Amino acid sequence: MAAAGTATVSAGKGERTAARIREVALDQFSRLGFERVTMSDIAEAAGLSQATLHYHFQDKDQLWRSAMLGLGEVIAEEERMLDAAQDASPLAQLRIAMRFFLRISWKHPALGRVVALEGMAGGERLAWLDEHVLGHRNRRLAALASAAIEAGVLKPFPPEMIVITLQAGAAGVINLAPLMRDTFGFDPDTAEGRAAHESLVLDALLSGFVKSERDI
Amino acid sequence: MAAAGTATVSAGKGERTAARIREVALDQFSRLGFERVTMSDIAEAAGLSQATLHYHFQDKDQLWRSAMLGLGEVIAEEERMLDAAQDASPLAQLRIAMRFFLRISWKHPALGRVVALEGMAGGERLAWLDEHVLGHRNRRLAALASAAIEAGVLKPFPPEMIVITLQAGAAGVINLAPLMRDTFGFDPDTAEGRAAHESLVLDALLSGFVKSERDI
DNA sequence: AGTTTTGTTGATTTTATAGTCAAAAAAGAT
DNA sequence: ATCTTTTTTGACTATAAAATCAACAAAACT
Numbered sequence: 001m002a003a004a005g006t007a008t009v010s011a012g013k014g015e016r017t018a019a020r021i022r023e024v025a026l027d028q029f030s031r032l033g034f035e036r037v038t039m040s041d042i043a044e045a046a047g048l049s050q051a052t053l054h055y056h057f058q059d060k061d062q063l064w065r066s067a068m069l070g071l072g073e074v075i076a077e078e079e080r081m082l083d084a085a086q087d088a089s090p091l092a093q094l095r096i097a098m099r100f101f102l103r104i105s106w107k108h109p110a111l112g113r114v115v116a117l118e119g120m121a122g123g124e125r126l127a128w129l130d131e132h133v134l135g136h137r138n139r140r141l142a143a144l145a146s147a148a149i150e151a152g153v154l155k156p157f158p159p160e161m162i163v164i165t166l167q168a169g170a171a172g173v174i175n176l177a178p179l180m181r182d183t184f185g186f187d188p189d190t191a192e193g194r195a196a197h198e199s200l201v202l203d204a205l206l207s208g209f210v211k212s213e214r215d216i
Numbered sequence: 217m218a219a220a221g222t223a224t225v226s227a228g229k230g231e232r233t234a235a236r237i238r239e240v241a242l243d244q245f246s247r248l249g250f251e252r253v254t255m256s257d258i259a260e261a262a263g264l265s266q267a268t269l270h271y272h273f274q275d276k277d278q279l280w281r282s283a284m285l286g287l288g289e290v291i292a293e294e295e296r297m298l299d300a301a302q303d304a305s306p307l308a309q310l311r312i313a314m315r316f317f318l319r320i321s322w323k324h325p326a327l328g329r330v331v332a333l334e335g336m337a338g339g340e341r342l343a344w345l346d347e348h349v350l351g352h353r354n355r356r357l358a359a360l361a362s363a364a365i366e367a368g369v370l371k372p373f374p375p376e377m378i379v380i381t382l383q384a385g386a387a388g389v390i391n392l393a394p395l396m397r398d399t400f401g402f403d404p405d406t407a408e409g410r411a412a413h414e415s416l417v418l419d420a421l422l423s424g425f426v427k428s429e430r431d432i
Numbered sequence: 433a434g435t436t437t438t439g440t441t442g443a444t445t446t447t448a449t450a451g452t453c454a455a456a457a458a459a460g461a462t
Numbered sequence: 463a464t465c466t467t468t469t470t471t472g473a474c475t476a477t478a479a480a481a482t483c484a485a486c487a488a489a490a491c492t
Contacts, residue, residue: 013489014439032337035251038479049441054481056439113336115395120329121248122394130398138399157416158409160400161389165421168388169381176380178338179331182346183354184376193374200373205381208424229459230469254449265471270451272469 018056018066021046026067030110033117034064034125065128071111072133074104079137090147091154091210097141098166098206102198105174106189112171138163154209162209170201234272234282237262242283246326249333250280250341281344287327288349290320295353306363307370307426313357314382314422318414321390322405328387354379370425378425386417 024046028037039060043050057063078100085096105112115134118126145159154162173180173188174197180186188197240262244253255276259266273279294316301312321328331350334342361375370378389396389404390413396402404413 012438017439033249033251033333035249036337039481040479050480051442051482052440055441058481060480116332116336116391117249119392119395120332121252122398126394126398130395134395135399142400155420157420158402158404158412160396160402161404161409161413161416162420164388164392164396165385165416168392169385169421172380172384172388173377175332176335176384178342179335179346179350180376180380182338182342183351184358186374186376188374188377193377196374197377200377200381204371204373204378204424205385205421206424208420208422212428228468233469255451256449266450267452267472268470271471274451276450 014056017046017048017052021048021053021056021063022067022070025063026070026108026110029064029067030108030113033113034060039063061125064125065132068114068129068133071108071114074108074111075133075137078104079140082140089153090144090151094141094144094148094166095202095206097144098170098201099198101167101170102201105171106194109174109177112167112175116168116171116175153211155211157209166206166209169205173197173200230272233262233264233268237264237269237272237279238283238286241279242286242326245280245283246329246333250276255279277341280341281348284330284345284349287324287330290324290327291349291353294320295356298356305369306360306367310357310360310364310382311418311422313360314386314417315414317383317386318410318417321387322410325390325393328383328391332384332387332391369427371427373425382422382425385421389413389416 021042025037025042028042028045039053040050042063043053046053053063057066078097081100082093082097085093088096114129118129141163142159145154145162148154149156149159177187177189180188187193237258241253241258244258244261255269256266258279259269262269269279273282294313297316298309298313301309304312330345334345357379358375361370361378364370365372365375393403393405396404403409
């Protein structure tokens with residue numbers, strides 16, 4: 001029996017294929033959601049039989065969890081970045097976080113999509129995501145927003161709402177690229193599109209929450 | 217055989233139960249997406265056998281479409297509102313649209329959720345939604361944004377991105393209420409929450425895209 | 433080289449769900 | 463009250479996908 005979850009010390013063949021499976025699974029789950037992806041889909045994309053998936057992962061749910069931990073690592077990277085910037089002002093840290101969020105969201109569209117899919121549905125998978133992947137970072141961002149409000153540089157709205165609105169707004173253009181193509185014939189996922197999006201997020205979306213000099 | 221889709225002139229028993237089915241279906245589909253909802257789930261929630269659903273609707277896909285047309289009516293209402301305000305400035309019309317969007321989004325959380333679910337996945341159902349429910353109104357809003365940019369009152373970002381960001385940002389707090397409860401222990405869906413959200417959307421999210429006097 | 437452990441697979445079972453159908457029940461017409 | 467049409471249902475079929483398993487192959491170990 002393979003040690004699914006807790007990896008053995010040195011990565012043998014098993015761990016390598018498990019990793020490949022996780023990668024493929026993350027890509028597909030995030031694109032289509034849990035139920036639109038079948039074990040055979042993943043197996044095929046990974047060039048394996050679907051029985052092999054069940055050798056490495058007890059069931060579909062565990063494979064999903066295991067794949068999502070990949071996102072956890074990406075987020076951990078962001079948190080280290082924030083640790084390194086702890087001396088900066090709360091607002092400056094929020095800007096850093098947003099810039100990082102954009103970068104990883106274009107690179108792993110998985111992130112925003114999974115959050116959206118599970119965050120709307122609620123239930124066990126959301127609770128698990130919250131505990132193992134998202135919760136800590138989101139509460140940290142809310143604390144930053146809260147501090148920025150107290151410092152008088154952000155408009156006084158519930159910090160939780162600010163954090164969610166910023167991320168949902170920023171992720172919208174990325175997640176909803178299919179809709180934008182259908183509706184507008186506009187593909188945001190180009191070099192120019194991403195550049196325009198970055199300044200849109202930083203100079204319009206985020207700055208809308210910043211108190212202008214007038215207000216001070 | 218029942219006339220599924222085209223209602224018979226006077227609403228007999230059949231049309232009334234069909235309407236109940238559509239209501240329940242809209243609620244569940246929008247909360248969980250097409251594939252997480254089974255015909256039996258809907259039947260049970262409507263207090264009917266699942267065979268009855270197939271009497272009124274040919275298949276699951278048709279039921280979904282039929283349910284979504286309920287959203288189409290809500291959007292048509294918004295469009296009438298915009299028609300009535302055609303003399304107002306583009307920005308004023310956008311504000312009206314956003315205010316309306318908030319009102320209906322809290323009343324029919326289905327709307328934003330379905331857009332998010334299908335807008336991320338792409339495919340046939342999205343194309344259908346675009347043609348029958350969403351497309352016209354979104355292109356109209358983009359045209360308004362475009363006009364506002366030309367008038368020099370909105371910052372010059374791609375109008376399609378502005379429209380999507382505004383709606384995704386505004387809908388975030390509504391759609392992701394389950395996540396907010398899990399992560400923050402914060403329930404946005406209260407009288408105060410909705411009030412705070414409205415001013416957040418109008419005075420921070422939207423106003424972030426408005427050129428300040430400084431810029432003019 | 434031989435043995436054991438780990439990894440892989442085709443074939444099969446199980447389960448969940450969409451969709452059908454003939455018969456019963458309810459509603460409506462005469 | 464009887465007949466006709468509409469509506470509802472329980473029981474069934476078909477299908478797709480998850481999960482299992484016994485046999486086989488490859489790697490690792492001695």
